[in-house]
Amino acid sequence: MTVSESSASLIQAKQDQTKFDFMLKYYRNLIVDLVHNYKGGHGGGPNGMAAIGFALYKYVMKYNPENPSYFNRDRFILSNGHTCLFQYAFNHLVGYSHMTLEELKSYHSAEEESLCPGHPEIEHPAIEVTTGPLGQGIANAVGMAVASKNLAATYNREGFPVVDNTIFCMVGDACLQEGPALEAISFAGSMRLNNLVVTYDNNQISCDGSVDITNTEDINAKFIACNWNVIDVENGSMDICAIVQALEDAKLSDKPTLINIHTVIGLSTPWENTAAVHGADIGAANVLKFKETVGIEADKTFYIPDEMYKYFSDIKPKGQAYEAQWNQLITSYEAAYPELAAEFQIKIKGELPANWKDYIPTSFPNADTPSRKSGGLVLNPIAQHLNQFLVGTADLSPSVNMIWPGKVDFQDPKKETACGLNGDYTGRYIHYGIREHAMCAIANGIAAYNKGTFIPVTSTFFMFYLYAAPAVRMGALMNLKVIHVGTHDSIGTGEDGPTHQPIALANFYRALPNLYYIRPADSLETAGAYEVAIEAEGYSSIISESRQNLVQYPENSKRDAVKFGAYVFDDFNIPDAKKDLIIIGVGSEMCFAMGSAAILRSQGYNVRVVSFPCQRLFEQQSAEYRHSVLMRQQMIPTVVIEAYAPNGWERYATAGINMKTFGKSLPGMVCYDFFGYNKEKIATKVDAYLKQIKDTPSVVYEFQDLN
Amino acid sequence: MTVSESSASLIQAKQDQTKFDFMLKYYRNLIVDLVHNYKGGHGGGPNGMAAIGFALYKYVMKYNPENPSYFNRDRFILSNGHTCLFQYAFNHLVGYSHMTLEELKSYHSAEEESLCPGHPEIEHPAIEVTTGPLGQGIANAVGMAVASKNLAATYNREGFPVVDNTIFCMVGDACLQEGPALEAISFAGSMRLNNLVVTYDNNQISCDGSVDITNTEDINAKFIACNWNVIDVENGSMDICAIVQALEDAKLSDKPTLINIHTVIGLSTPWENTAAVHGADIGAANVLKFKETVGIEADKTFYIPDEMYKYFSDIKPKGQAYEAQWNQLITSYEAAYPELAAEFQIKIKGELPANWKDYIPTSFPNADTPSRKSGGLVLNPIAQHLNQFLVGTADLSPSVNMIWPGKVDFQDPKKETACGLNGDYTGRYIHYGIREHAMCAIANGIAAYNKGTFIPVTSTFFMFYLYAAPAVRMGALMNLKVIHVGTHDSIGTGEDGPTHQPIALANFYRALPNLYYIRPADSLETAGAYEVAIEAEGYSSIISESRQNLVQYPENSKRDAVKFGAYVFDDFNIPDAKKDLIIIGVGSEMCFAMGSAAILRSQGYNVRVVSFPCQRLFEQQSAEYRHSVLMRQQMIPTVVIEAYAPNGWERYATAGINMKTFGKSLPGMVCYDFFGYNKEKIATKVDAYLKQIKDTPSVVYEFQDLN
Incomplete structure (x- = not known):
């Protein structure tokens, strides 16, 4: 018997084996009903992934439904976020109090406060990250594995594994085609993040049909080439024990693990193993056919048998025990390593020191x-x-x-x-x-x-x-x-x-x-x-x-004003006089703003220079503050100087020295000059602009690209 | 003797073998001098890749320096575009007339018309695509292989291989870490694009040092898992024959091929095999040390021996012969398949039929x-x-x-x-x-x-x-x-x-x-x-x-006006009267523009609705046209309705119903309504805005977010 075969979770799963057909069919029934309820959503995946969910939520993952943010919990990330019903349904079954059956029914509904949006959202309890755009979640999971490894290496001491959780991540066929996932997989293997376990819902169906239309690669060999441990599970739609064993084996690996779990999308529905079942309601007739196929009465809608709740009833006490045990560990850790423990507590609280x-x-x-x-x-x-x-x-x-x-x-x-x-x-x-x-x-x-x-x-x-x-x-x-x-x-x-x-x-x-x-x-x-x-x-x-x-501007530049987004950088010692012109300087183009402003001032214009490091911060200031900087309602000619596209500066400026083409391979200052970023050239253009406004005042109402 | 061993190119390369040390050292000398000339640029890669270049440009690739756009040429794509000197130098040596030695010296210079910018640019002769952002070039090469395969399958007939070129692509360690490259590799293998040959300059050095700091994967196994053919070349810095043989073998494969060529970056310089030589001038003293190491006199700067020009002198006649042969083939193809050949000519010309x-x-x-x-x-x-x-x-x-x-x-x-x-x-x-x-x-x-x-x-x-x-x-x-x-x-x-x-x-x-x-x-x-x-x-x-x-607007919508970017969509039959308000509707939010405009009109406002499908097209119109649509210099209150961030609409509008947060999971129309996209709500807000302007006219000068 291997170590994983002797694991408590596998022993328990084997004891439960006779219940699995029953549990799986009622889980799938719930998914089918929920998708049919609002005539849309993604039911095929959750259906196919059901057995993986039982293995994770019932047997392997350590978490506490009473406290979704228990620090040392295992993390679960649903990289194929469109299958969110999978997670919502299990969160209900294991007893997260927020996820009632009524709440589940709000999936895809017009309910503004729904905790079951179309993709998982981090704001909601028991959701680690928002997922949906494919390939992101698995990379997030790699990040969680980095975080956990770093904490463990920094704070664990012999006999005190204060951080020893596992990061579980579910992916589908699609995630494994996306570039960011492929990058993250390569990184995780190279860093040997063995606290990361990826369960691959390998159903070989995507929106366009069979995956081999576009992808015929040997995915196991690819992961092995990337220094991953790979385990196959053949009957992944039903064989919960095999999945539990694979998960336990994975936790013992010295590498990150991919569990390649062969499943059938939309199992037992008339649309099983087709792309059609991926992202649509199967329709009333097919819902009935599904129930008939698996042996559930036609009127059992949103039906969760008591046996099922009972089956999951050990999860809460187990979760509480995990957390209690960990709290105890922390208490003895504090006694043994008071300084380290104090620092660890600060990390848990997520605070920076005051200084x-x-x-x-x-x-x-x-x-x-x-x-x-x-x-x-x-x-x-x-x-x-x-x-x-x-x-x-x-x-x-x-x-x-x-x-x-x-x-x-x-x-x-x-x-x-x-x-x-x-x-x-x-x-x-x-x-x-x-x-x-x-x-x-x-x-x-x-x-x-x-x-x-x-x-x-x-x-x-x-x-x-x-x-x-x-x-x-x-x-x-x-x-x-x-x-x-x-x-x-x-x-x-x-x-x-x-x-x-x-x-x-x-x-x-x-x-x-x-x-x-x-x-x-x-x-x-x-x-x-x-x-x-x-x-x-x-x-x-x-x-x-x-x-x-x-160029450094120690006389003008204000570290403490960056937080306002924009501020008066230079009023040339005549702050209160009526301005002829405001010049906005941004980032590395400030030298052109200050340079051209000096020339224009020497020509008799009363100029203000505004530094504008961040538009969003400026938008967050009071109207009074914003008016004090830009005096926008007075329509003072205001020229922004930035070597980016102008789009958006029109809110703050009446004209711009901006880029409307791509750049050019030239040494930096030569490149600037090539595109007109030169204080003399700018001063000449701005002077012409001001004269144009003098002749035709309405010109100031229409943003002018001076470059 | 295998087929590739009997290839003319390999036979010729073997005959030339005694010249290779000489050729390689003078090529590398040229690179070292060019980078030193302007005290910057990327010399380490071209130096390491020299032998690959000789194999490609002298022996294997079919192209015609007299006509860089010869249709059936082999394509060469430098995915690691920062090593552009590699390509520029070979383009000089093989006789492209635009790439003189003087031109080569303009690399990284302030020369505005340089044909040697910091990365290859498609506008220049003998450059197939602009590269630089890593991972793009190899995906472009996959696209070229798709194009070539499609043309060949469509137009080739027995005895008439009118399209039979090969797509060669050079990549470095970096390209193979980038997501888009990994996606393209997987696609190319799945589509079995065997007209694609990727030469991998495997020097195991990137900017941060040794590649294994971040990447320890078995790259060959990874490509094999992706259905590629893989060939290794051990001494890729010097062994031109081995590279030629690998390239010829690759052309015979029924899969795309990766040739994993082990090279040394910055070979023979004091900085060889270090990250330092990747992107910097090695300095005067090291230039001298390099020359000493390889046995070149200290004063031989930008020195290309006559033997080298002579060595490459067969390329032009060979190129002319390739093209002449192909022209002949086309002539007989036209006789044998007149209709197909006519269609093929249209494809070559790149024209659409008039109708x-x-x-x-x-x-x-x-x-x-x-x-x-x-x-x-x-x-x-x-x-x-x-x-x-x-x-x-x-x-x-x-x-x-x-x-x-x-x-x-x-x-x-x-x-x-x-x-x-x-x-x-x-x-x-x-x-x-x-x-x-x-x-x-x-x-x-x-x-x-x-x-x-x-x-x-x-x-x-x-x-x-x-x-x-x-x-x-x-x-x-x-x-x-x-x-x-x-x-x-x-x-x-x-x-x-x-x-x-x-x-x-x-x-x-x-x-x-x-x-x-x-x-x-x-x-x-x-x-x-x-x-x-x-x-x-x-x-x-x-x-x-x-x-x-x-909603469809057959009375208002103008197919032929899209090209103007924006146009008057509805003036409610009073086109010439002074407008109180312009509402800009965009895309799927047009229904809110038209709906709220109708309400506001019923309240007595004289409203114009403008449809605005494309800002860039509108910018390309004459000032007169733009004024006729928006009357911007009259500062008529103008409200844009679009469920995107407002940034940039300030050029055309004085206020907006836009999004300043992320969206929400709700059914489409419910989601719109949640964020205020509802004709009644909008009409109310716009009415309040117009009244505010009546009280304080200067409000119109400052863009107002009405949402």
Whole structure:
């Protein structure tokens, strides 16, 4: 008998074996009824995955329905989020109090307060992450495995496994075709995250039909090539014991495990094993046929037999016992390791120490500095001292400047490599590889593990946050505090050319809810940007940094004003006089704003320069504050200078020096000049614009692209 | 002796073997000098890849330097685009007339007209696609292989292989970590694209150091699992013969081939085999040390020995012979198959028949229709009759409505599958799988194969064009005519909830140069949208379609006005009177614009409704036209109604009913109502807004979010 064969869960499952047909058919009956109830939704998957759910929820997973956020719980992530009924139904059966049968019936309904939306949402109890866009969930699960590994390596001591949970993740055929999943799988294998178990609902059906229309790969061999452990389960629609054994085996592996579970989508319905059953109600007649096939009376709608509730009735006491046991462990841990335990409690609470801002330098060199360097000066001391920070990069360590003295890599300590590696699982610097999308999705998982325990920081060139955009968006949607550091912003990045020069990307992130896109103009503003990002509860942030040197404005720049989004940068000592012109400078283009403003002032114009690091923050200020900065209702000619597409600046400016084409491969300052970013050229254009308004005042009402 | 051993190229390479040390060292010397010249750029890769280049450019690839666009040429795609010097240097050596030694020296310089930008650009001769963002190029190469396979299957006849070229693609360690590449690899294997040969510059070094820091997978096993043929070359830095043999073997495979070529980055420089040599000048002292190591005099800068030019002097005549031979083949093909040959010539020219618009219906049902259905009514007859169209979907055939009568799938005809497949390589409907990113990058490759030969059409939910955004952007940057069909746009998509409801995505695409994002309001506008997209030379397009039924406006909607971007939709029969209000309706939200306008008119306001399907098209109109529609300089209160983020509408409107949060899982119309999209609610808000302006006229100068 192997270790897994002697596991309590498998022994119990074997004892229960005679009940399985009954349990499975009533579970499937419930799914069929719920989808038919609102004539839509995704029932085929939950039906096919039923046995996997029994194995997980009844026998293997450790969790407590009385306390969905019990810290050491196993995590379950439904990467194929459209099958959410699977999870909702089990959450009902195991006794989560919020998930009543009535609540289940609100699936796909017009009920505004439903806890059963079309995809799982993190705001609801017993849901770890919001999923739906395929491939995200499995990458989130990898992030959770990273978080758990790091906590375990940092806080566990002999006899005190204070963190020893397992991350379970369900995927379907689709998730395993998506790029971010493939990146995350490769990463997880390379980091040997053996606390991660992926159950693959292998039904070989997707929307277009049989999966082999588009995918004929040997998925097991592919995972093995990626350093995963792979276990097959043949009769995955019914054989709960085999799934339990596979799950227990997986927990003993020294690698992450894929359990390839062969299932039948829409089992026992007339549409079984077809694409049709994936995302539609099977219709009244077929519902009846299903009931007939499995042997359930036609009138048994939303029917959950008492035996079923009884069968699951051990889950609550077991969950309470898990938590009680863990609480006891923590108590003795506190006695044995008081300092470590105190630190661990802070991590659980998700708080930063009150003095965290003390690590931010209060002044910076006056010499021209790239803001990617300023970013390092600000963040690295914080990351060095506060182990909440898990900082990583998509293979751009030499470029993004986020290495602190003595940083340790998050690494498999057993890895045998060609070159010396510095790291183990206590490490907090993550080499994500050239996998921007997975990086950000993994970071979401780290942040969602227990809100506040970790503040993940990702980094790459700003342009490549387009690769990662679906994950950045999901982080924002989930209100996760993740900080993304995008260096080499603007055309000022130079020679790499138009492929690397972002033109429209900031427009997306400025429009994205729950996200701060912050472009600091110099080191002081960079410090302010990190402060905002670190304090931003419910927001993800992108800090946008320059490759090239930036002029420093110690007289103008206000670290504490970044949080207002925009502020008066320079009034040239005549603050109260009527302005002829406002110039908005943004990020690395501030030098052109200040330079052209000085020329225009010398020509007699009364100019104000506004620094505008973050539109969303500015929108969150009072109308009074906003009026005090831009005086918008007075329609003072206002010119924004930014080497991005203008779209959206029209709210704040009447004209712009912006980009309406892609960039060009030229050295940074030459590239700027090529596109008209040159203080003299700008001053000339703005002067002409002001004269045009003098002649035809109505011109100011229509946004003018001056470039 | 195997077939490949008897190949002319390998025989020739073996005869040349004694020259290789000499050739390789002078090639590497040139690279070192060019990078040192401007103190930057990427020299390590081209240095390491030198032998691969000799194998390809001298022995294996069929191309004609006198005519870079010779139709049946082998294609070469440099997916690791940062190593562009590799390609530039070979293009010089083999005799492309544009690539002089002086031109080579413009690499990374301030030279505006340089043909040697920091990454390869499609606008330049002998460059097939613009590359740089990693993982794109290999997916483009897959697209070229699709294009070539389709042409070959359609036009080749026994004895007339009019299309029989090979697609070669170079990748580095980084490309093989990127999600879109992994998706494309899986697709290529499943489609058995054996005309694709990928040479992998396996130097195991990336920016952060040794690749095994982040990636320890067995790459060969992974490709084999994906149905690829894999060949290893051990001494890939020097052993040109082994590479030639591998390339010839690859051409004989019945699968796509990965040649895993083990190389040393920055060979013979003091920084060889380190990350440092990847993206930087090695410095003057190290340049001298390199020359000393390989045995080149210190003063031999930019030195190309005559022997080297002589060595490559056969390439031009060989290239001319290839083309002449092919021209001859075409002549006899024209005699044997006159009709087919005529059609083939049209494909080569990249033209559509003059009457293509005749396939578009001139009228549509008046009943409410989802625009995803209208899209099918418009596109499918065109795709059915014109074999320029290669239409595909990321596993959403049942949703996107792009199946025409008798459509044949693009498929490996030898595939043995679980379910019956309909297809072969002549098929023009591509099941891309759940691989949105690769889909769009593959489509770029199809479009770039020979501009105009194919018009690729992709499709998925609009939200998932965020996954594909880096590829859509590259298509726009390359001015490729690719049509992307994004269905289920807006919160009107309903129950799937916030994960599937796009809020900020349109803002990105509206800001992206060279792209038309078109949101038609009904069937007539949908017809206009496809017309624009099909005629849009130099532009990619996204046509944004609704899941839900849309009201049809046969009296107002103008198919022929879509090309203006915006137009007067309804003036309520009083066109010339002074307007109190303009309401802008967009796409599926037009019903709210028309509904609230009717209410406001009944309240005595003189209202104009403007339909605004495409901002970029509107920007391209004359100032006169734009003024005639929006009268912007008169500052008439103008309210845009769109269930997206407002950012950018401020250019055209003074207020908006827009989304500033993520959406919600509710049935479509309930979801609309939840967020205030309801004609009565809107009319009330707009009325209040107009009254506010009456009291305080300056309110109109500041964009108001009315939602």
